[in-house]
Every structure is written in C-alpha cells, then in structure tokens.
Amino acid sequence: MKAIIQRVTKASVTVGEAQISSIGRGLCVLLGISVEDTQKDVDYMVRKILNLRVFEDENGRAWSHSVMDRELEVLCVSQFTLQCILKGNKPDFHSAMPAELAQPFYNNILEQLRQAYKPELIKDGQFGAYMQVHIQNDGPVTIQLESPRGTTDPRQLFKQEKQQQRREKTRSKGPSEAGREKGTSHTKADPSASIGAEGDISSEPQQ
Template sequence: MWAGPCRPGRTGRASGCHPQRAPGRESPVESRGRTERGAAPLAPAAAMKAVVQRVTRASVTVGEEQISAIGRGICVLLGISLEDTQKELEHMVRKILNLRVFEDESGKHWSKSVMDKQYEVLCVSQFTLQCVLKGNKPDFHLAMPTEQAEGFYNNFLEQLRKTYRPELIKDGKFGAYMQVHIQNDGPVTIELESPAPGAAISDPKQLSKLEKQQQRKEKTRAKGPSESSKERNAPRKEDRSASSGAEGDVSSEREP
C-alpha cells in the first residue's frame, strides 16, 4: 500500500506530496459558506480522519529498509485537515485508544480496546484521506500543508505515547515514500472522524441534552435570583437593642 506523500525528485500533486497552496489562492475551506441565495456550500467541512485496522501484524518499509513493525494490534492511517486544532487531536487520540475492536477472555466480540489488551499501535500519516474529488481527479487542498502537518503529526504521536505505553506506539516516516504492509485481522476496518469545527449536531441524544440545558438557562433567567440568594447577598443589619438586651440578660444571670 502506498502511503507516503512524496517520490524522491518529484514535487506537486503529481507525486502525491502534501499540497503547497499557491500564494493568494483561496482554499475550499476558506471559501466555504460564501454561497448565493441558499445554494449548497462550495466544499465539505474539513475534519481529522483516521482509518483504524485491526491487524495480526503490520510494518513500514522505506526503500529497502523496514523502519517499523508491530505484531497484534491496530494500524492507524491518519489524515490531518487544515482546520484541525489540539481539540480535534485529543478527541482522535481518545477514540483510537478506546475503540473496542478486540474480543474479551470469554470470546465476546467488540469488548476490548488496544489499551485493554496491551497490544501495539502503528501510525502512518495519510493526507490522501482528505481527498475531495473534482470529477475523477482527487484534490487535496483540505489537507494541512506539510510545514504545519509534520509538527501536528508529531504532537499526535506524543499524545498517544503520553496516554498509552510509549514503547507500544510505532510510526512510519513522515514525508517519505513508504510501503505499508498490513495483515488485516477479520478483516476489521473502522473509519473515524473528529467533529468538524462549527459542524451541526445530528445525534438526537446530544440535541435533546442541549435543548434541556437551554431550557433550564431560560427558566433561571426568567425567575431572576431566588429568595435564598437575595437573603444571602443582602447586607446584614445590626439589632443593637436586641444585642444589648441579650448582654444585659447574661450579665444579670451572672450576678447573685
């Protein structure tokens, strides 16, 4: 499987390199939303994407050298979009490490994650997951440019290692032309996608939860502050007569 962005000595889209946008050129994401009178958006929302495969073994070769290999575990192909932030990164790390694609000790399927089983993880940067077709031609301008993507990808690996066991996280070689050998177990292949920034919520449960929260806020605003809170916030007034009377009573009790 070809997963590397560049062939040596070649540049640009023809080689599959991370896209280098021409100066002044507007990306599809930047132009999204500028439509005419209710027309459909010009481009889909960008989001981080991952293809997770359950494997019995997987490896990465660059040239004639094998640079990474794992036994049983998962192979992750990661596509970083130009709008991704630390929030999307952390969301994807949690999803990948907690994805239940393994069976438990009793043989029950979809019960254990790679962390539960203490298996290995092989990650490969795969910008072509950000492909948008223009007719039959793939366009990759939703992918994060190389200069930013490399640092972002390294941060992703670091977050995986912090969350899991560092020695069990392996990766390919960013920016290299790689041969990725995957022995898919099952086969089991799961596609993951982070919530796009500003994307609409479509999960009915999540929508219902948000609606209830909004209703509670509106009721609170309509009622105003409660009586108890008014009492707590009101300045205290000293009752000098009561105070003096109480003191007099105490002193009189002490006198014979």
C-alpha cells in the same frame, strides 16, 4: 481529522529496502490531517484510537476490549490522501494540512498517544517518505473515524460528547435490551403527535 483504523495481526512500514517499523497484533492507523484541525481534533482522535473496542475479551466475547485493555501495539502512518476531494476523476488535496505544518502536528499526535498509553507500544512510519505499508487485516475489521465539526462552545461540545457516548452505549447493548428501551421511549411520546411524525420523535437530536 480523518482516520482509517484497522485491526491487524501484523503490520509494517518499509522505505526503500529498509523496514522502518513493525507491530504484531494491534491497530494500524492511517491519519489524514486537515487544514482546519486543532488540538480539539487531536484529543478526540487520541481518545478514540486508544479506547475503540474492537478486540475480544478473555472469554472470547467480541467488541469488548480496546488496544489498551489488551496492551497491544499501535502503528500510525501519516496519510494526507485521506483528505482527498475529487474534482471529476482527479484527486485534489488542498484540504490537507501543508507538510511544514502537518509534521509537527502529527508528531504532537504521536506524543499524545505515548503519554496516554505505553510509549514503547506506539510505532510510526516516516513522515513525508514514499512508504510501503504492509497490513494483514484481522477479520477484516476496518473503522473509519472523523473528528466532529461544528461549535467551539465548551458546553455544546460537552453535550455533543455525552450524546455520542449514549449512542455508543445503546449500540453496545443486545437487541432485546435495546428493543425494551425503544419501547419505553415510545410510551413517552406526545399522545397528540401524528402517526406520520412518530418516527421523528427522539430523545436526542439527529446528526
């Protein structure tokens, strides 16, 4: 599953002359569902959408709060073209889940979001309709997300999630703190390792 998440000051969806839904400040999420997506992808995307820290806190500190922390709105729009594969200059959408399967799948995503958050703050467009999506990007801030592919072994999935959380925690630290940790990791490197291979030494496997 792919998503384009935009921090907005306002956003709305219009079909024909009728406005279907609108939000004030919050997130506008374009979702592209693939033929390979499962409930695991839904769980991942719902968690990330609601917990992504793209808002400031009460003191104005950036990248501190999620949409849930600020109790803001979320507008979701089904966007199968995110699953586009170019063949030359022509878009191919065979990777996108067929509409008859994608609609209940998409409705399930909305339901999971409403259960995990406040139902009245989750809005959506009109599945399958020709929509006009009006987005006033705030920043601009645009985040591209894709649910992880690979093993279905629960132990490996848990390990991958922990590794990702550690990387996100490291990125959220200040440069001086991250630099101290980097220096510490170098002191733990194998003394017998060659200088040329030193850059490959890491506490985590690269993905």
